[in-house]
Amino acid sequence: MSVLIVGSMAVDTVEFSSTGECHELVGGSATFASLAAGLYTDVRMVGVVGRDFPDSMLKSLAARRVDLAGVQIVDGETFRWHGRYNADLSSRESLDTRLNVFEHFRPTLPESFRSSRVVLLGNIHPDLQSEVLDQAQRPELVAADTMNFWIKGTPEALLRLLRRIDLLIINEEEARDLSGHKVIAKVGRALRALGPSRVVVKQGEYGAFLFDEHGAFHAPAYPLEEVVDPTGAGDTFAGAMLGYLDAQGPITPASLRRAVVHGSAVASLCVEHYGTKGVVDATEADVQERVRAFGRLVHYENL
Amino acid sequence: MSVLIVGSMAVDTVEFSSTGECHELVGGSATFASLAAGLYTDVRMVGVVGRDFPDSMLKSLAARRVDLAGVQIVDGETFRWHGRYNADLSSRESLDTRLNVFEHFRPTLPESFRSSRVVLLGNIHPDLQSEVLDQAQRPELVAADTMNFWIKGTPEALLRLLRRIDLLIINEEEARDLSGHKVIAKVGRALRALGPSRVVVKQGEYGAFLFDEHGAFHAPAYPLEEVVDPTGAGDTFAGAMLGYLDAQGPITPASLRRAVVHGSAVASLCVEHYGTKGVVDATEADVQERVRAFGRLVHYENL
Numbered sequence: 081m082s083v084l085i086v087g088s089m090a091v092d093t094v095e096f097s098s099t100g101e102c103h104e105l106v107g108g109s110a111t112f113a114s115l116a117a118g119l120y121t122d123v124r125m126v127g128v129v130g131r132d133f134p135d136s137m138l139k140s141l142a143a144r145r146v147d148l149a150g151v152q153i154v155d156g157e158t159f160r161w162h163g164r165y166n167a168d169l170s171s172r173e174s175l176d177t178r179l180n181v182f183e184h185f186r187p188t189l190p191e192s193f194r195s196s197r198v199v200l201l202g203n204i205h206p207d208l209q210s211e212v213l214d215q216a217q218r219p220e221l222v223a224a225d226t227m228n229f230w231i232k233g234t235p236e237a238l239l240r241l242l243r244r245i246d247l248l249i250i251n252e253e254e255a256r257d258l259s260g261h262k263v264i265a266k267v268g269r270a271l272r273a274l275g276p277s278r279v280v281v282k283q284g285e286y287g288a289f290l291f292d293e294h295g296a297f298h299a300p301a302y303p304l305e306e307v308v309d310p311t312g313a314g315d316t317f318a319g320a321m322l323g324y325l326d327a328q329g330p331i332t333p334a335s336l337r338r339a340v341v342h343g344s345a346v347a348s349l350c351v352e353h354y355g356t357k358g359v360v361d362a363t364e365a366d367v368q369e370r371v372r373a374f375g376r377l378v379h380y381e382n383l
Numbered sequence: 384m385s386v387l388i389v390g391s392m393a394v395d396t397v398e399f400s401s402t403g404e405c406h407e408l409v410g411g412s413a414t415f416a417s418l419a420a421g422l423y424t425d426v427r428m429v430g431v432v433g434r435d436f437p438d439s440m441l442k443s444l445a446a447r448r449v450d451l452a453g454v455q456i457v458d459g460e461t462f463r464w465h466g467r468y469n470a471d472l473s474s475r476e477s478l479d480t481r482l483n484v485f486e487h488f489r490p491t492l493p494e495s496f497r498s499s500r501v502v503l504l505g506n507i508h509p510d511l512q513s514e515v516l517d518q519a520q521r522p523e524l525v526a527a528d529t530m531n532f533w534i535k536g537t538p539e540a541l542l543r544l545l546r547r548i549d550l551l552i553i554n555e556e557e558a559r560d561l562s563g564h565k566v567i568a569k570v571g572r573a574l575r576a577l578g579p580s581r582v583v584v585k586q587g588e589y590g591a592f593l594f595d596e597h598g599a600f601h602a603p604a605y606p607l608e609e610v611v612d613p614t615g616a617g618d619t620f621a622g623a624m625l626g627y628l629d630a631q632g633p634i635t636p637a638s639l640r641r642a643v644v645h646g647s648a649v650a651s652l653c654v655e656h657y658g659t660k661g662v663v664d665a666t667e668a669d670v671q672e673r674v675r676a677f678g679r680l681v682h683y684e685n686l
Contacts, residue, residue, distance in 0.1 A: 263606075265606040269608070283589070287601075297681070304566070305569050305572070337682075337683040338685070341685075371685070372685075375685050377600060380644055381641065
């Protein structure tokens with residue numbers, strides 16, 4: 081059992097206007113997702129970094145069942161993003177984006193990675209996501225994330241990819257753009273018609289919807305009193321969800337629903353700290369406690 | 384067992400820019416709430432209408448266990464609102480508001496209404512809401528709704544009222560204004576500190592949060608494929624919630640959570656049709672079916 085994760089690895093400069101703080105933080109979709117999936121199962125990570133990528137993060141990943149054989153360490157600088165959040169953390173603007181070594185990234189799967197059971201294609205060019213699938217041997221579940229940049233820029237490549245995946249994990253605003261619908265039930269149905277039999281629509285502070293052949297399932301975001309840094313919450317959600325699914329054995333409608341709950345729980349641990357700290361520091365006990373608290377949040381006796 | 388409901392009764396002209404349709408619809412917070420509560424228990428309604436108020440709606444209310452002894456029918460025109468929704472129904476603008484007979488409304492409880500077990504104070508001037516409480520004899524639960532107009536305009540009167548109620552039911556945007564917080568967990572805590580031991584924050588298409596001494600509970604909005612008219616959804620939610628609570632016997636944290644689910648379920652029946660039609664036509668079987676569907680929407684096995 082193992083999850084193959086491909087995506088970005090980054091070093092970010094993030095400004096928080098509320099506190100006046102500015103942080104140099106390790107980020108990237110593959111980083112957050114791998115740390116989260118590694119709480120549950122063996123992870124195989126595919127990405128690229130420059131010589132400047134902190135060794136401490138590679139150690140944190142390796143300490144959490146993440147096989148780094150697919151991480152290319154090349155001459156040059158790691159992908160760097162500089163952004164600023166607004167006061168209530170509800171939006172952010174990009175001040176500077178330097179792709180650096182990520183610009184010419186071509187994901188290459190080590191031989192030992194090819195037969196992974198679950199695959200998570202982080203948000204990169206849909207043709208590169210397809211290339212990863214070309215190299216993988218019949219995974220049981222393929223999940224992918226995407227964003228507006230590809231919806232607008234390379235729609236044909238994205239539609240080709242969608243026909244090859246089992247689970248689309250996508251933000252609500254982007255789900256609306258891609259589907260052409262506003263109402264969530266129609267969004268879910270329209271996206272499933274594009275290929276993936278399961279769709280998760282991430283709604284940020286409002287939680288997430290899963291749509292599959294058994295209908296709709298909703299999980300709220302855990303209501304924290306303090307959200308420190310929302311960066312990486314969506315990638316953490318996806319990583320925890322797929323890590324949990326892989327560790328649980330058979331992938332069923334019931335395990336998918338529990339997986340969404342685990343995604344929400346670990347994402348809520350993520351945003352309690354700056355950068356990856358919340359996910360790096362999270363223990364199995366922390367996850368179990370948050371999942372139990374989550375149960376109290378949504379549980380009622382149906383008389 | 385009975386619920387006393389006070390609030391507005393109106394005849395609205397509502398334009399739907401999406402369909403180009405324009406409807407003459409009976410509305411008002413007391414109308415929606417009483418129709419919804421009447422699905423569960425005996426309702427005592429307090430409000431005012433002019434001679435123009437449709438007799439058919441009074442008949443619909445009476446047919447649903449609603450005692451109209453507190454509805455004043457006076458010379459003049461009923462409160463009239465004219466508004467227009469935007470294309471995706473996410474916002475609306477007021478084109479014309481005529482208070483008419485509602486302008487000098489002073490709620491007066493018939494003797495037979497004074498000992499009601501549950502009281503719902505719809506959104507009117509907080510001093511009038513307090514006057515209703517002055518006339519009621521030790522209700523077991525007092526709930527109130529309010530809006531920005533009173534938060535900005537009569538904050539002292541509103542704060543006085545909040546110290547006298549057990550349950551505040553309020554829209555998210557207004558909850559943020561009143562509490563001074565953005566994050567939902569802080570909003571809930573701050574509002575409870577103002578008096579009501581229980582707070583429900585309505586989040587529209589994103590559902591509702593309940594905060595009480597047992598923590599937080601969340602119920603999503605039921606994901607309909609077609610929302611026709613969101614008018615009255617919040618009042619229907621409140622009416623169904625309190626009607627269910629009253630009918631259930633002891634008011635406990637468990638029955639409160641089920642009541643929120645019933646509120647969500649009946650509100651979802653409301654928005655499937657223009658005006659009050661969805662609530663008027665709803666049968667007990669419709670409600671039970673929607674509540675069961677709601678259960679499937681949020682249920683997962685916690686292993």
